[in-house]
Amino acid sequence: MELIKPGSKIPFTRYRKIALIVSTIVNLAVLAFLFVKGPNLGVDFAGGTIVQLKFQQRATIPDIRQALESVGLGGSTIQEFGQESAFEFLVRVEKTGVEVAALSDQMKKALVGKFGADKVEIRRVEYVGPKIGEDLRWRGTVSVIAATVMMGVYIWIRFASAFGARFGLHFGLGAVIALIHDVLITVGALMLANYEFDLTVVAGLLTIVGFSVNDTVVICDRIRENLRKIRRESLEHIINTSINETLSRTLLTTGSALLVLSALYLLGGAVIRPFAFALLVGFVSGVYSTIFIASPVILLWDKSFKR
Amino acid sequence: MRRGVLTRVIIFAALALLALLFLAPNFLGKKDSTGKTEMPDWWPGFLPADAIHLGLDLQGGSHLVLEVKLDKAIENHMERLKTDLVNNFRDKGISGVSIERVEGTQVQVKVPSASVERVRGILKAEFANLSEARTPQTSATGSDFYMTLNREETRALRDYIVDQSLETIRNRIDQFGVSEPVIQRQGINNILVQLPGIQDPQRAKDIIGKTALLEFKLVDDNVNPDDAVKNGAPPGRQVLFGQVGKGTAGVSAEKVPYVLEARTLMTGEYIQDARVRPGEQLQGPYVELILNAQGGRLFEQITAANVKRRMAIVLDNNVYSAPVIQERIGGGRASITGSFDIKEARDLSIVLRAGALPAPVEIVEERTVGPSLGRDSITQGITSFIVGGAFVILFMVAYYKGAGLVAIVALVFNVLFMIAMLAGFQAVLTLPGIAGIVLTVGMAVDANVLINERIREEIRAGRAVRSAIEAGYQNALPAILDSNITTFLSGVILFQFGTGPIKGFAVTLCIGILTTVITAVYLTRVYYDYRLGARRLERISI
Numbered sequence: 001m002e003l004i005k006p007g008s009k010i011p012f013t014r015y016r017k018i019a020l021i022v023s024t025i026v027n028l029a030v031l032a033f034l035f036v037k038g039p040n041l042g043v044d045f046a047g048g049t050i051v052q053l054k055f056q057q058r059a060t061i062p063d064i065r066q067a068l069e070s071v072g073l074g075g076s077t078i079q080e081f082g083q084e085s086a087f088e089f090l091v092r093v094e095k096t097g098v099e100v101a102a103l104s105d106q107m108k109k110a111l112v113g114k115f116g117a118d119k120v121e122i123r124r125v126e127y128v129g130p131k132i133g134e135d136l137r138w139r140g141t142v143s144v145i146a147a148t149v150m151m152g153v154y155i156w157i158r159f160a161s162a163f164g165a166r167f168g169l170h171f172g173l174g175a176v177i178a179l180i181h182d183v184l185i186t187v188g189a190l191m192l193a194n195y196e197f198d199l200t201v202v203a204g205l206l207t208i209v210g211f212s213v214n215d216t217v218v219i220c221d222r223i224r225e226n227l228r229k230i231r232r233e234s235l236e237h238i239i240n241t242s243i244n245e246t247l248s249r250t251l252l253t254t255g256s257a258l259l260v261l262s263a264l265y266l267l268g269g270a271v272i273r274p275f276a277f278a279l280l281v282g283f284v285s286g287v288y289s290t291i292f293i294a295s296p297v298i299l300l301w302d303k304s305f306k307r
Numbered sequence: 308m309r310r311g312v313l314t315r316v317i318i319f320a321a322l323a324l325l326a327l328l329f330l331a332p333n334f335l336g337k338k339d340s341t342g343k344t345e346m347p348d349w350w351p352g353f354l355p356a357d358a359i360h361l362g363l364d365l366q367g368g369s370h371l372v373l374e375v376k377l378d379k380a381i382e383n384h385m386e387r388l389k390t391d392l393v394n395n396f397r398d399k400g401i402s403g404v405s406i407e408r409v410e411g412t413q414v415q416v417k418v419p420s421a422s423v424e425r426v427r428g429i430l431k432a433e434f435a436n437l438s439e440a441r442t443p444q445t446s447a448t449g450s451d452f453y454m455t456l457n458r459e460e461t462r463a464l465r466d467y468i469v470d471q472s473l474e475t476i477r478n479r480i481d482q483f484g485v486s487e488p489v490i491q492r493q494g495i496n497n498i499l500v501q502l503p504g505i506q507d508p509q510r511a512k513d514i515i516g517k518t519a520l521l522e523f524k525l526v527d528d529n530v531n532p533d534d535a536v537k538n539g540a541p542p543g544r545q546v547l548f549g550q551v552g553k554g555t556a557g558v559s560a561e562k563v564p565y566v567l568e569a570r571t572l573m574t575g576e577y578i579q580d581a582r583v584r585p586g587e588q589l590q591g592p593y594v595e596l597i598l599n600a601q602g603g604r605l606f607e608q609i610t611a612a613n614v615k616r617r618m619a620i621v622l623d624n625n626v627y628s629a630p631v632i633q634e635r636i637g638g639g640r641a642s643i644t645g646s647f648d649i650k651e652a653r654d655l656s657i658v659l660r661a662g663a664l665p666a667p668v669e670i671v672e673e674r675t676v677g678p679s680l681g682r683d684s685i686t687q688g689i690t691s692f693i694v695g696g697a698f699v700i701l702f703m704v705a706y707y708k709g710a711g712l713v714a715i716v717a718l719v720f721n722v723l724f725m726i727a728m729l730a731g732f733q734a735v736l737t738l739p740g741i742a743g744i745v746l747t748v749g750m751a752v753d754a755n756v757l758i759n760e761r762i763r764e765e766i767r768a769g770r771a772v773r774s775a776i777e778a779g780y781q782n783a784l785p786a787i788l789d790s791n792i793t794t795f796l797s798g799v800i801l802f803q804f805g806t807g808p809i810k811g812f813a814v815t816l817c818i819g820i821l822t823t824v825i826t827a828v829y830l831t832r833v834y835y836d837y838r839l840g841a842r843r844l845e846r847i848s849i
Contacts, residue, residue, distance in 0.1 A: 104508070104509065105509045123676070123680040124675065124680055125673060125674070125675040126674045129374075131374075132671050132672045136806075140804065143804035147800045147801075150796055151793055151796070151797070154792070154793055154796065158789060199805065199806065199809050200809070202804070202809075203739060203801060203812055203813075206800060206801045206804070207801070210794040210795075210796070210798065211794060213794075214793065217790045218790060221785055221786040225782070249756050249757055252706065253757075256698075256699050256750075256752050257749040257750055258749075259698035259749060260698065260746060260748055261749065263691045263695035267687060267690045267691040267694055268742060269683065269684055269687035271364075271738060272687075272742050276742070
């Protein structure tokens with residue numbers, strides 16, 4: 001079986017202008033969205049408490065709220081969690097401070113009082129203090145940036161040996177710009193889909209950085225090889241040939257990753273769902289950015305240097 | 308050629324056997340009551356006998372981060388230092404010096420002009436652990452010195468307090484009875500506590516978080532407690548509250564004020580043992596304290612000097628009881644009564660035995676997962692692993708046929724090695740860790756895709772099968788290595804950044820990369836080399 005017929009000659013670099021314009025607009029929109037509305041932070045980063053409840057039979061959000069009002073927690077955010085018939089709910093309490101230590105105990109008493117002793121179970125409690133939240137937020141941001149820069153530096157060093165420092169730098173920069181694009185697209189998709197940003201989502205972003213660079217590496221590696229093999233043609237032609245030659249590999253690998261990720265997304269449970277979602281978006285974006293962003297950036301830089 | 312193949316087959320077979328040995332405890336072992344894996348009797352002692360450790364998110368349990376309130380402890384320390392300074396100056400006959408504690412951790416020393424030089428000398432010579440917080444302010448009447456603990460002293464004190472807190476918490480948890488707890492210092496003033504499989508997280512938190520500072524103080528019966536609550540306590544006195552009866556949900560128990568002399572006669576540091584005793588008929592159980600020799604003598608002196616007065620037993624600023632001292636009490640025994648049930652009395656005896664924390668602690672992070680959620684997570688993880696794996700198998704075989712099968716066999720070995728390494732390194736398997744394994748299954752085929760696409764290209768270019776395979780492996784290798792190294796790097800950053808479950812993901816990701824390179828590149832090669840060596844290969848299924 002073959003997905004891409006051998007000898008395909010899709011002139012990818014021809015679309016580089018429109019791709020760069022569209023991507024820049026989308027990325028700026030995500031940045032604006034990020035600064036105006038701000039990401040929806042989970043307790044890991046915002047601080048606060050979440051409590052996951054499971055009921056033996058149908059319970060409604062107003063019922064739960066009514067029970068929680070008796071202990072002064074009526075103002076909590078309550079939402080359904082996981083599958084429809086699981087009767088699971090996530091309660092988020094914004095209150096912080098010392099009373100947190102006894103919060104789950106109070107909540108349990110109030111719920112047992114309303115629903116009965118064996119009817120409700122506290123499955124999970126997560127409390128993050130404001131200081132820890134701020135610390136995690138800082139470390140999360142730094143680690144995503146550090147990972148992105150490190151990928152660029154690795155590629156720079158790796159390809160500098162073949163083409164000299166300046167050309168290696170082009171590859172590194174192309175990779176970094178593509179990675180920034182992928183992270184921003186994923187962040188934007190997470191915000192649109194109303195997922196909360198928590199530790200697992202940041203783990204997802206770091207994984208995207210690690211995997212998305214793979215495609216760039218593979219294509220750059222092929223460009224390096226073709227630069228030696230094909231002497232007469234322009235750099236643009238060589239880049240296009242390289243993208244075409246590696247295209248079926250790119251689609252196959254991403255396809256196989258997307259298959260397992262959909263399994264994780266659909267079957268892995270509600271805790272892992274935002275993570276799987278982030279990876280699904282990030283991997284698709286990774287293919288796009290490698291073909292339409294990383295390679296043209298190399299070309300763009302090379303042209304501006306020659307002038 | 309054949310010989311090389313044989314050697315490699317033996318190596319991989321041995322590796323697979325080793326992997327199975329590491330995984331055996333998961334199938335053969337039985338968990339005993341403390342959560343340790345027990346292997347059957349015939350299993351030799353030198354072989355691995357540890358099942359894979361499950362993270363708290365899979366087996367249930369509590370993850371707590373406690374912050375030691377250092378400021379409070381340092382303030383207490385400065386208060387004592389202030390007393391030292393006062394005594395020192397008094398002994399040397401320097402008068403007119405007034406000392407105040409300011410801004411929490413500084414002492415302000417106001418010195419009249421006449422004594423400035425002497426005080427400066429004493430501070431320099433005898434209080435070398437202090438340094439000037441800011442430059443002294445000199446006016447016509449004298450100078451103000453602002454002293455604080457110097458950097459080394461602060462660090463030493465800080466370390467002492469945190470280490471001491473950690474020891475105390477460890478003692479309490481040991482007595483509470485939790486299997487395989489983790490108690491570690493984290494950063495400057497945090498303590499990480501992990502309690503796998505505990506049933507009553509609230510109770511554990513209460514026991515760990517209690518400062519348990521026990522103080523004996525005299526009650527001042529000359530001041531009306533209600534007046535003191537209204538108008539504030541007179542100098543040298545303080546108002547603390549005691550409880551009558553028990554609170555119910557939503558309604559707190561009635562509180563009774565006591566006026567106490569602020570001076571502490573004795574603290575809980577002399578406690579040798581604390582035991583729960585059944586109370587008489589209508590009373591609840593009480594906790595009996597057994598003091599050490601020094602404490603016994605001190606207690607005897609105190610009680611002798613204060614017969615007929617009331618002595619309050621204060622724990623963490625709550626008055627438990629305030630009995631009248633009938634006579635001198637020798638023998639080093641005291642008791643704490645109060646309205647508590649047998650469980651509370653037991654918890655109280657645990658914290659008293661383990662000793663007080665040198666500083667208050669506050670829970671700044673808690674993640675508790677119930678065992679049923681952990682079981683659900685495992686089921687969901689395994690389901691998505693099986694379904695995802697099945698997708699990949701179908702996909703690879705449909706696309707590459709024979710070569711796809713070879714890649715799948717490599718994938719099976721990959722997962723086997725990966726889980727065995729997790730077990731061998733005693734890494735902790737978490738829910739994100741399972742996601743990491745699933746993801747590796749999806750990504751591991753990348754190496755084989757790279758190789759196979761390369762071989763197809765070489766065949767199309769007209770090469771013979773043998774040289775196509777050789778060129779395929781050779782040319783694909785740089786890209787495979789580069790892409791795995793970059794992913795490995797991001798895994799390392801993830802490990803640095805992450806907490807518990809995320810670390811579990813980073814570990815599976817990194818281990819997965821190692822096993823992927825080994826199986827996808829070297830294991831599949833063994834098969835092709837065998838085929839090439841056996842007979843002239845005209846065609847391969849790819």
